[in-house]
Amino acid sequence: MNIADSEEMAAHLLARGYMPTENLDEADLALINTCTVRDHAEHRALSFLGRLRKWKRENPKRIIIFAGCAAQRLGEKLKKTFPYLDLVSGAKEIDRFAELLDNSALFIPSGTQENKPQSSITGYVTIMRGCDFECSYCIVPSVRGPVQCLPSAEILKNAAQKAAQGYKEIVLLGQTVNAWKEEGKTFADLLNEVSSIEGVERVRFVSPHPIFITNDFLKAVENNPKIARHIHLPVQSGSTKVLQEMKRGYSREILLEKLDALKKRGFAISTDIIVGFPTETEADFQETLSLVERVHFSAAYCFKYSPRQGTPAAEMTLFPEKILEERLDILLNKVKGLAESAYRAQLGKPVQILMETPNKGRTSDNFWAQTQKEYPIGSVVNTEVVSVEDTLLLTRD
Numbered sequence: 502m503n504i505a506d507s508e509e510m511a512a513h514l515l516a517r518g519y520m521p522t523e524n525l526d527e528a529d530l531a532l533i534n535t536c537t538v539r540d541h542a543e544h545r546a547l548s549f550l551g552r553l554r555k556w557k558r559e560n561p562k563r564i565i566i567f568a569g570c571a572a573q574r575l576g577e578k579l580k581k582t583f584p585y586l587d588l589v590s591g592a593k594e595i596d597r598f599a600e601l602l603d604n605s606a607l608f609i610p611s612g613t614q615e616n617k618p619q620s621s622i623t624g625y626v627t628i629m630r631g632c633d634f635e636c637s638y639c640i641v642p643s644v645r646g647p648v649q650c651l652p653s654a655e656i657l658k659n660a661a662q663k664a665a666q667g668y669k670e671i672v673l674l675g676q677t678v679n680a681w682k683e684e685g686k687t688f689a690d691l692l693n694e695v696s697s698i699e700g701v702e703r704v705r706f707v708s709p710h711p712i713f714i715t716n717d718f719l720k721a722v723e724n725n726p727k728i729a730r731h732i733h734l735p736v737q738s739g740s741t742k743v744l745q746e747m748k749r750g751y752s753r754e755i756l757l758e759k760l761d762a763l764k765k766r767g768f769a770i771s772t773d774i775i776v777g778f779p780t781e782t783e784a785d786f787q788e789t790l791s792l793v794e795r796v797h798f799s800a801a802y803c804f805k806y807s808p809r810q811g812t813p814a815a816e817m818t819l820f821p822e823k824i825l826e827e828r829l830d831i832l833l834n835k836v837k838g839l840a841e842s843a844y845r846a847q848l849g850k851p852v853q854i855l856m857e858t859p860n861k862g863r864t865s866d867n868f869w870a871q872t873q874k875e876y877p878i879g880s881v882v883n884t885e886v887v888s889v890e891d892t893l894l895l896t897r898d
């Protein structure tokens with residue numbers, strides 16, 4: 502979502518004559534789009550902002566904008582610590598970013614620059630903002646607010662624009678993306694409509710929530726090969742007790758049911774897992790390990806529980822760091838090699854590759870694959886996996 506939000510804010514700067522640069526020394530403006538989901542992410546953004554003090558001192562006409570979730574959480578008080586900061590634009594204000602720029606007294610050069618896509622293959626389309634869940638460890642609902650689904654007409658228009666710009670893969674974005682709905686239309690209907698736009702070869706979505714893996718969605722997948730067979734589905738824990746305390750809205754049993762249904766339909770599943778939630782017993786932790794063994798995820802991103810000020814879980818007593826480290830190590834050992842074995846399991850399978858370079862691309866289940874011949878970027882190649890090298894599929898074509 503941050504990539505999409507950054508693109509949206511950058512488009513407003515391009516429309517005002519700015520051009521992107523990799524070199525901070527030649528920049529007139531720095532826009533820092535931030536994440537606050539973990540303490541560490543926020544610290545990194547603030548420390549970068551601190552380092553810009555010297556950059557601004559060198560040329561006081563330079564402009565610094567601090568945007569996104571950390572900006573939403575910390576607000577105008579940031580200006581007390583960083584008086585050289587010109588503009589704070591919170592995550593909830595993304596739709597008003599152009600207005601904020603125009604109402605500020607900042608120096609804005611005139612003219613328009615061409616909006617060049619970052620990737621010629623993947624275009625991001627936001628379909629909803631905010632979250633209606635109240636997971637006890639999560640700060641997102643308080644910084645992003647409740648769910649607001651964008652109208653399907655607007656989403657389809659945005660997706661069609663991306664397709665017309667040459668994007669072949671559309672990624673639909675939302676905090677609980679598969680909770681999207683509008684009068685008479687479900688997320689599954691939306692997936693079908695986006696995939697039928699001329700030029701769209703594949704549709705992905707980030708980040709889904711397990712409870713919205715519905716029969717309606719599964720049916721849409723069965724009938725529509727353009728819906729990618731990879732899902733990043735954060736499970737967070739394998740213990741019903743911990744899931745309840747996290748207020749995730751599902752039990753281990755429901756989770757396994759959903760995961761099995763996805764596997765049956767050929768999905769590669771990656772996930773996020775938190776270890777050391779304050780009430781996690783050794784038995785709970787073992788349940789997470791057994792879930793990992795049973796599901797064979799294609800990748801798992803594992804995190805030590807990190808309290809976020811203002812969330813209910815932040816009031817709970819933390820585990821000693823040593824236990825957190827030990828559990829994380831055990832889990833990391835368990836998930837080590839998941840990607841390699843997921844790649845090995847593709848041997849002999851037919852695959853459809855969306856080419857991102859003349860001889861490499863991603864399969865529908867999100868594995869990197871290399872073809873023998875060269876093909877136009879953006880074309881779709883149907884072939885078969887003949888061998889596997891670490892995390893690369895080699896194909897017969």
Ligand code: SF4
Pocket residue numbers: 632633634635636639640641642676677710
């Ligand atoms: S579903 Fe839970 S973890 Fe995900 S954004 Fe919403 S509150 Fe946070």
